[in-house]
Amino acid sequence: MITNDISAKIENFDITKDVLDQLPCMVMAIDRDFNILSLNAVGCKWLEVENLEGKKCYDIVQSPHCRTDNCRVKQAMESDRIYVWRNKMTAAGKTFPIEYTAAPLKDKEGNIVGGLEYVVDISERVKIEEEVRAHSRTIMELSTPVIKLWEGIVILPLVGVIDTMRAQQIIENLLASIVENEAAVAILDVTGVPMIDTSVAQHILKTVSAGKMLGAEVIITGFSPNVAQTLVTLGVNLGDITTSGSLRDGVSKAFGIIGKKLV
Incomplete structure (x- = not known):
């Protein structure tokens, strides 16, 4: 859909309207003064607009960046660069990513x-990403x-490789367990x-x-001789930490701390 009074500005452009109207994303073309030159069928449907005569892009698109220096299409026109980012859009009373x-x-x-603006509805992609993150959190929690x-004693057995994300989950x-169980x-x-670096x-x-x-007193158990030697070589200071070579010894120390004796 092209306005009559500015159609001459794009007479040199090879824009196939039928192709643009079949795209599942919104495609908008504007001149340097932000007048709308073209808006495909999906864009017209999303923005519920039919007559584009005299309208500027910021008249029909709801965005906090419109008419500011953060307007991406303005930056694209000024810098001759392409900008891609994620945001949210409100159209036809619905807000979607x-x-x-x-x-x-x-x-x-x-x-x-002028400038070109392409807008793709990524609701399904975001939904899948959120599901993947939820599954990842569940797996980490199970791991x-x-x-x-015992009353006042909790134990966290670690298995597998520890990276930054999992370390945060461990903490x-x-x-949470110390607070919930009032653990000493x-x-x-x-x-x-397998490896402690x-x-x-x-x-x-x-x-x-x-x-x-x-x-809560924290006891570290399960350091193997090789791991202990590696930590010493790396200069890691564990002097202020209570450690035990085996889980059995660590459990025995834990009972001693709460005034119990493991028989």
């Missing part, structure tokens, strides 16, 4: 005469279970962790510090 692309509109000589061993799970002792068993050791130290802030 979009992928927005702004690009300069050029004539056959390469002169920038870092906190077990109530959150342990602290938390055992962190690393027997199932400086990064992993720092995560463990953060976990211990966070536990102490809640008034």
Whole structure:
């Protein structure tokens, strides 16, 4: 759909209206003064607009960036660059996530005469991404279970590789369990962790510090001789941490802390 009074400005453009109208995304062309030159069928449907005569893009698109220096199509026209980002769009009374692309509109000589805006509804993509993140959180929670061993004692057995995201999950799970169970002792068993480097050791130290802030003594169990030697070589200071070579010894220490004896 092209307005009559400015159609001459785009007579050199090879725009196939039938093709644009069949695209599942919104395509809008504007001149340098933000007058709408063209809007395909999907755009007209989303924005519930029929007559484009005399309308500017910011008259029909609801965005906080319109008429500001953060307007991407304005930046595209000024810098001769393409901008792609995610945002939300309100159309026909419905707000949905979009992928927005702004690009300069050029004539056959390469002169920038306006801007192009492409808007794709990514509701389904965002839904799938959220489901994947939810599944990932569930898997991490199942891989870092906190077990109530006794009244006042919780244990967190770690298995597998620990990265930054999982380390954060470990800290959150342990602290939540300490508060929930009013635990005086938390055992962190690393027997199932195949490798402990400086990064992993720092995560463990953060976990211990966070536990102490809640008034719980944290005992680390399961350091193998090779891991202990590696940590010493790396210069990781574990001097202020209570450790035990085996989970059995760690459990025995935990019972001692709460005034019980393991028989």
